[in-house]
Amino acid sequence: MKAGDDLKQAVARPPSFLQTMRAVAWSFFGVRRGADYEKDVAQLNPVHVIIAGVIGAVLFVLALLLLVQWVIGSGVAGS
Numbered sequence: 001m002k003a004g005d006d007l008k009q010a011v012a013r014p015p016s017f018l019q020t021m022r023a024v025a026w027s028f029f030g031v032r033r034g035a036d037y038e039k040d041v042a043q044l045n046p047v048h049v050i051i052a053g054v055i056g057a058v059l060f061v062l063a064l065l066l067l068v069q070w071v072i073g074s075g076v077a078g079s
Contacts, residue, residue, distance in 0.1 A: 014045075016043070016044070016045075016048075017048050017052070019043070019044065020044050020045065020048040020049055020052045021052045021055075021056075023036075023044060023049070023052075024049065024052040024053050025056065028056055028060070
């Protein structure tokens with residue numbers, strides 16, 4: 001088996017982007033069981049994991065920015 005065959009097999013896994021988003025969301029909270037982690041490693045497409053991670057990070061930053069804007073706009077921070 002060549003060195004790149006493992007990566008080619010992983011990328012060729014059937015797409016399940018919703019399952020990938022769910023796994024990435026749980027990993028953001030840091031509450032993933034070992035058995036679920038092993039299942040994710042065997043089933044998820046690594047390209048989808050990277051894309052879902054970037055999307056999750058962007059959404060997290062946008063949520064923080066909206067929260068800061070809301071607190072500043074409400075006048076609670078200036079009291």
